[in-house]
Amino acid sequence: MNATLDVLPASSIAEPAGLLQRGWRRVLRRPVSLVGGVIVLGFVAVALGAPWVARVDPTATDWSQIRKPPSAAHPFGTDDLGRDNFARVVWGSRVSMQAGVFSIVLAIGVGVPLGLAAGYYRGALDQVVMRLTDAWLAFPFLILAIGLVTIMGPSLTNATVAIGLGATPTYIRLTRALVLATAAEDYVQSARALGAGDARLMGRHILPNIFSSLLVQATVSIPIAIIAEAVLSFLGLGVQPPTPSWGTMLNAAQQFLDSAPWMAWWPGLAIFALTLSFNLAGDGLRDLLDPKDY
């Protein structure tokens, strides 16, 4: 018994798997989330490479090709102005990605510092920020966006800002709650006992520890923001024609449901596929980052 142990070479003892390796194994346990992540990356690639994916100009009208069903020349058919639907769906992914990502970046940029300050300093500041947040949350997302777009005028930038401001209170609340929990942890208290200042405590000890929860929330809110942009554009309050966006395409499609139903299929399928993939990937990311599971 002892002899076998003696001859066992040191290298054959299992090395503890690295963080990346462990992470990868957990990812493989959720193939559906992996597929979702790959599809999201696919959409990112299409959005970045739109001029190379779609060779046709998405705004070029062709009066001889009005509302033609899908064919070899136009795989997704053409719209009411004879424009190629495939090119429009491809270019529309840019608009969706921009609105989805930038609005949430804005929400994080505004919400996280406010939530951090409220949760860290507590007191009167906390009360003021939280009452403002309560009031802000009372405006339904779309009603708030409609109100802001009314003031600022309809455009992609304003729609993005409106969606971002609509998502901000969620980040204020989440950050505050996370900060309240984290600030009470022993490692934060001991850093404070060692003389760390407010900025160091927040930047080095609290923020890195709440980062993963914020990231998970971002994967939940980006698909919501993408749908919100499509809705605003569908209502005519977002992207203005002739810029292709999935929402405006669906708006145009609505008038031709009986004669050209393909105009409604593809932009809607694109939104559905992108948001579903985001949600699947987000579920996987949540499992991956949730330390409770270890």
Next chain:
Amino acid sequence: MAEFLVRRVAISIVTLIVISVIVFTGVRMIPGDPARVMAGTDADAAGLEEIREKYGLKDPVPVQYVRWAALALQGDLGRSIRTRDPVVSTVAKKLPITIELASLAVLIALAIAIPSGVLAAVRRNTAWDVLASGASLCGVSVPNFWLGIMLILFFAVRLGWLPASGFVPLWESPIANLQRMVMPAFVLGAALAAVLMRQMRNSMIGVLAADYIRTAYSKGLAGRAVIFRHAIRNSLIPVVTILGLQAGALMSGAVVTEQIFVVPGFGRLIVEAVFTRDYPLVQGVVLITASSYVLINLLVDLSYSLLDPRIRIGGAP
């Protein structure tokens, strides 16, 4: 209990005041003369002077706010620029239609969410659970306006079973009304069903692990009785809370759904108001929506503190 009530009501009042300040400031941020913004571009000098007089536009801004808020509390939210009708009566005319739509949507959502959530929790990790969770994920991800267009395409254009759009008042013909409301209500309820089903499943799983459920089983109650008499009832409380919080999503959804199915409700009103730059109407609608959201959630919080005695001891929510 009294302390909790007072605190909860006080927070709601503060929230309502902050909301009114935000709405008031919002309209002030529209570029141009505030009197012209409220009276419309085709108003004459006398009309402008009347508005200036009514809202005291020459006074300091805080004084203007107080005057505006006092008028709003008395139910005077100004007049629509386009129709010259009072904003409050315009909204009151449209609101019942949206309330009918939203109530039907909630009924449909509950009818889908509760049975499937219970089934997914009781048959956890089986094909039923996977199916229900998958359907819920799709429900959250599908853009409701596209779902609406697809339903019109299938049931109205292809099969011709239901009218594609339009509205018939309930009191004129209940059947024609329901025929036109069922698709929009389903579209509005689908996302809600998905959210509620998830919540129902999770809270049911939590309840099924509780001691009193084990006690109920061990005293010999049949599985069916335990689930129906003990588990479902206790799982419903968080579902009711989520339902209150989803009221905002429901209002947003109504805007889009009414637009697709041409239902002449509250949601269509706000979109029309935005396009005609009818600022007093937009302002009124936004203020009423946000205030009702606060009141709905106040009622939800108060009602479940009455339903569940444990919440009363906890004090502040």
